[in-house]
Amino acid sequence: MRLFTLCITLILMISLVFAEETPKQDSNTNHATLCSNNLQEIGKAIQTYKDEHGEFPDWLSDLHDKHLSDKNILICPSDTNNGKVLYSRAVDPNLPVSYNYEFYSGQRKTVKEDRIMYGDVVPLVRCMHHLGKNGITYNLSFDNKVNPLPYRWNSSLVELFGDVEKTINTLEEGFSKQPKKARYFHVYPILTKLYVEVGRIDDADNLIKHYKTLIIPENYSHNFYLGDMLRHRNRIDEELELYLKYDAEYPENRFVLEKIANIYQYQGKTELALEYRKKYVPGLAYIGKMVPDFNATDLDGKAISIEAYRGKVVLVDFWAVWCGPCVAETPNMKKVYDAYKDKGFDIIGISLDSDEANLKEYLIKNNITWRQVFSGKGWDSPVARQYGIYSIPNMWLIDKDGKLISNNARGKELESLVAEALNDKTIE
Numbered sequence: 001m002r003l004f005t006l007c008i009t010l011i012l013m014i015s016l017v018f019a020e021e022t023p024k025q026d027s028n029t030n031h032a033t034l035c036s037n038n039l040q041e042i043g044k045a046i047q048t049y050k051d052e053h054g055e056f057p058d059w060l061s062d063l064h065d066k067h068l069s070d071k072n073i074l075i076c077p078s079d080t081n082n083g084k085v086l087y088s089r090a091v092d093p094n095l096p097v098s099y100n101y102e103f104y105s106g107q108r109k110t111v112k113e114d115r116i117m118y119g120d121v122v123p124l125v126r127c128m129h130h131l132g133k134n135g136i137t138y139n140l141s142f143d144n145k146v147n148p149l150p151y152r153w154n155s156s157l158v159e160l161f162g163d164v165e166k167t168i169n170t171l172e173e174g175f176s177k178q179p180k181k182a183r184y185f186h187v188y189p190i191l192t193k194l195y196v197e198v199g200r201i202d203d204a205d206n207l208i209k210h211y212k213t214l215i216i217p218e219n220y221s222h223n224f225y226l227g228d229m230l231r232h233r234n235r236i237d238e239e240l241e242l243y244l245k246y247d248a249e250y251p252e253n254r255f256v257l258e259k260i261a262n263i264y265q266y267q268g269k270t271e272l273a274l275e276y277r278k279k280y281v282p283g284l285a286y287i288g289k290m291v292p293d294f295n296a297t298d299l300d301g302k303a304i305s306i307e308a309y310r311g312k313v314v315l316v317d318f319w320a321v322w323c324g325p326c327v328a329e330t331p332n333m334k335k336v337y338d339a340y341k342d343k344g345f346d347i348i349g350i351s352l353d354s355d356e357a358n359l360k361e362y363l364i365k366n367n368i369t370w371r372q373v374f375s376g377k378g379w380d381s382p383v384a385r386q387y388g389i390y391s392i393p394n395m396w397l398i399d400k401d402g403k404l405i406s407n408n409a410r411g412k413e414l415e416s417l418v419a420e421a422l423n424d425k426t427i428e
Contacts, residue, residue, distance in 0.1 A: 031077040032138065032148070035127050038073045039140040042099065042125055047144065060101045060125070061094035071095055078129040086128035087151075100126040115142060117174035117184055121160040123153055157190065168194050180214055185221070189228035196232055204233050220246075227259060236263060254280035254390065282388045283396050283407030291316075291396070291404050294383045298371045299360070304348065311400050313345045313421040315409060318384055318394040320352040321362045326393040329410060330366060336415045337370065344400070345418050346370060352392060354378045397421065 042060065045068040049057050057063060064071045075083050076098035083096020090104045091097075102123050103111050114122045120143035127138040128151075136148045141160075149156050161167040171191045178184065188211050195204035208229050215222035223242060230239040243259045250256060261276035278285040286292075291306060298304045306314065317333070319326035337347055347370040353359045354376055363372065375381045379390075397409035399421050409417050 032130060032134070034077045035130065035138050036146045038076065039099070039125060039127065039138060039146045041068065041073050043140050043144045043146070046124070056103050058105060059092045059094060060097050060099060061092045064095060074099065076127050076129045078127075086131075088128075098127065098129060100128060102126060113178065113181070113183075116177050117171070117187065118154065118157070119143075119170050119174075121145075121157075123149075126153075154187075158194075164194055164198055168198070182222070185211075185215070185225050189225050189232060192229040193232040196234075201233075204229075208233060208235075224255075224259075236266065239263060252279075280388075281407070282390070282394055283404060286404040287407065288403060290402050291398055292386070293402075294386055296373045296375075296383055299356075299374055300371075302371075304371055304373060306348075306398060306402060309346060309348070309398075310402055311344070313340075313400060313405075313418055314398050315345075315347045315414070315418075316350060316396040316398065317347060318350045318352065318387075318389045318392050318396075320378075320392060321355075321359055322353065323392050329393055329395070330368070332411065332414060334366075334368070336418055339415070340418050340422060343422050345422060348373065350381065350383050350389075352378050352381050352384055352389075 042063070045063040046057065048067045049063055052067075060074055064074070068074070074092075074095060074097045079098040083098055085091060085097065085100050088100045090101060090106065092101070102125065111122060121141050123139040124142050125140040130136060130138060131151060135150070137151055137153070139147050139149050139153060141147065147160065149160075153160075157167050157171075158164055161170060168191065171187060171194075174184070175187075175191075188207065192204050192207055195201070195207065208226070211226060211229060215226065217223075223246065227239050227242050230236070230242065240260065240263045243256050243263070246253065246256045247260060257276050257280040261273045261280075264270075264273035264276065283291075293306045295303070295305050306316070315333070317326075317329075319329075321327065333347065337345065349368075349370060349372040351359055351372050351374045353374065356374060356376060359372070359374060362368075373381075373383055375383075379385075381389075393410065394407070395409045395414070396407050397405040397414070397417050399405050405421055406413075406417055
């Protein structure tokens with residue numbers, strides 16, 4: 001009887017879980033379906049508008065109400081603002097519209113050039129309201145098809161065209177019509193990669209040779225595209241030579257340093273790769289060494305430095321309230337802080353916020369009591385600049401002697417690192 005009761009209880013619990021989860025999944029799926037249907041209706045309305053006027057509308061609102069009787073079709077069901085475009089300066093002046101109309105007058109020339117390069121797979125209308133839910137956009141292309149695509153839609157050309165050969169043919173035709181337009185130089189590595197995939201090695205080499213005649217030798221982006229082409233062609237030594245040359249001219253460029261480190265790692269030269277990573281990964285060069293001190297004031301106007309924490313294990317946390325991953329670390333940091341603050345552990349927050357009131361509100365609301373350094377200068381925070389911080393969260397754990405234990409003390413590893421540094425054996 002007890003076993004039967006237990007089984008019934010488990011079944012009810014599982015049913016409740018699915019009862020709670022399924023509507024959310026169905027809601028997202030339903031919104032995507034409704035959005036796709038809206039885009040299809042908008043596509044039909046644009047076509048009838050073109051048939052009557054001989055040209056595309058200036059705005060999607062021009063479709064209402066003769067060609068699109070229901071103006072609610074211009075609202076995506078995932079748009080919580082009920083008619084607001086995202087990631088676009090093109091706001092429809094006449095009606096609330098959720099969808100980004102790519103062919104508005106201010107962008108029409110650019111989109112026409114895109115169609116020369118890519119054909120009719122170019123998006124005509126886009127919806128950005130699903131990016132936060134499933135990481136994709138929904139797009140009505142000029143060929144009147146609706147496709148779910150990444151934000152950078154032209155990173156999925158093979159999927160759009162259906163096969164590699166059709167993609168190659170389209171890009172070849174596009175380059176034949178506008179070969180020297182620099183804003184399409186990023187497409188050369190894509191075509192190089194496709195040539196290699198289908199075994200057209202000579203075409204890949206000829207394309208690289210041709211591209212070299214087009215670029216400005218001093219142009220940073222142009223040379224990065226060349227590096228990508230050389231990598232796709234497996235001409236790694238030439239790629240390395242290219243970046244080493246740039247490194248000599250711009251020795252502190254972290255993008256160049258990262259490229260060189262990755263090449264050395266690919267070649268199995270791990271020590272060289274590490275040396276270059278130390279040049280651009282904040283804190284990596286200090287592992288096992290003394291961390292240079294800083295001098296600043298906290299939110300209360302009191303002096304603060306690493307030296308003042310000597311004898312304690314301290315976490316220096318570069319963060320900001322607006323940084324989602326930073327905020328996600330807060331519960332775990334509080335847990336570790338509460339468990340070890342009386343055993344010799346402390347935290348210093350280096351806030352890259354610009355709004356002091358907003359920062360203080362967050363600290364009070366979340367009961368964060370460790371000290372905070374705030375300059376109000378964001379990425380130009382003097383302490384952040386001193387240590388070369390260019391991304392957050394950046395969490396450095398420093399031992400009692402002031403030496404760096406880890407430059408990435410995050411998540412579940414934080415507690416084990418702190419416990420080990422404190423020689424605490426109670427952690428499971």
